[in-house]
Amino acid sequence: MNTTDTLNPSTWVDKYGNYLYNYAISRVYNQVIAEDLVQETFYSAVKAIERFEGRSTIKTWLTSILKRKIIDHYRKNARNKEDAVLDNDQFFQTEGILKGHWEDDQLPANWGDNKGLSESAEFYTVLKECLSHLPPKMAATFTMKEIEEYSTEETCKELEISPTNLWVMIHRAKLRLRKCIETKWFLPDKTIHK
Amino acid sequence: MNFFQKIYIKIIKCFIVPCEKASLLMTKHEFEKLTLKEALDMRLHLMKCKYCRWLLDEEALLSDTIKNHKKQIECNQFLHTLSAEQIEKIKKNIAP
Numbered sequence: 001m002n003t004t005d006t007l008n009p010s011t012w013v014d015k016y017g018n019y020l021y022n023y024a025i026s027r028v029y030n031q032v033i034a035e036d037l038v039q040e041t042f043y044s045a046v047k048a049i050e051r052f053e054g055r056s057t058i059k060t061w062l063t064s065i066l067k068r069k070i071i072d073h074y075r076k077n078a079r080n081k082e083d084a085v086l087d088n089d090q091f092f093q094t095e096g097i098l099k100g101h102w103e104d105d106q107l108p109a110n111w112g113d114n115k116g117l118s119e120s121a122e123f124y125t126v127l128k129e130c131l132s133h134l135p136p137k138m139a140a141t142f143t144m145k146e147i148e149e150y151s152t153e154e155t156c157k158e159l160e161i162s163p164t165n166l167w168v169m170i171h172r173a174k175l176r177l178r179k180c181i182e183t184k185w186f187l188p189d190k191t192i193h194k
Numbered sequence: 195m196n197f198f199q200k201i202y203i204k205i206i207k208c209f210i211v212p213c214e215k216a217s218l219l220m221t222k223h224e225f226e227k228l229t230l231k232e233a234l235d236m237r238l239h240l241m242k243c244k245y246c247r248w249l250l251d252e253e254a255l256l257s258d259t260i261k262n263h264k265k266q267i268e269c270n271q272f273l274h275t276l277s278a279e280q281i282e283k284i285k286k287n288i289a290p
Contacts, residue, residue, distance in 0.1 A: 108246075
């Protein structure tokens with residue numbers, strides 16, 4: 001480990017600032033919140049510098065502090081009750097002989113050939129915008145499982161939800177994201193087929 | 195919908211779970227092992243329903259996109275950059 005790194009925290013900002021900033025944006029989907037979290041991460045790290053034992057790199061240590069800050073942010077958001085109001089999309093029929101079948105206006109369309117699309121920065125940017133529109137608790141649940149790859153137990157414990165509720169939330173998050181990206185990316189050029 | 199179509203749907207429903215249940219199982223399957231019954235319910239449904247097959251492919255594309263972006267960040271390929279002003283602000287706040 002480079003000792004000048006440890007002795008001079010302001011060099012951390014030049015070296016790892018953009019990494020932490022992008023890391024945070026890809027988990028909270030908001031640049032202003034991400035900047036605050038990065039700021040708090042550096043501040044906490046400087047205050048706790050004597051606890052850094054050099055067993056990991058500075059980058060790993062800073063990332064672990066940021067991860068905790070992100071979870072605290074999720075927990076704070078998860079406490080408010082607005083998800084129930086925001087999550088009002090009806091994807092499936094709720095009554096009649098076709099109960100549980102897709103609503104007509106929610107039927108997935110065929111997106112056709114998507115080779116290479118998963119590596120496109122433009123496609124990710126649209127997806128990130130869709131992620132930023134998810135209700136807060138749903139976004140937190142989705143991100144902890146899909147991106148951070150936390151276990152079901154850890155996610156449920158941190159966000160205070162039941163495992164059944166966790167699957168329903170991730171399921172609904174995915175349905176909303178799919179619909180959102182279909183509308184924003186695939187519909188404008190009309191290359192999809194029903 | 196005529197009488198025979200209704201009968202047909204009722205018979206199908208005895209063997210095949212609805213899209214809502216099948217798509218929930220698809221999500222669960224991505225992260226955890228399904229029970230034998232759950233796996234069978236999902237497979238049977240996917241054989242029958244093209245919409246849920248499209249859903250499966252499309253959700254996989256979204257997962258891949260997110261995972262690729264995560265890898266790009268680990269390789270220091272950034273979509274966003276802190277401005278000189280933001281960097282100075284952070285440095286000022288952590289200065290002794």
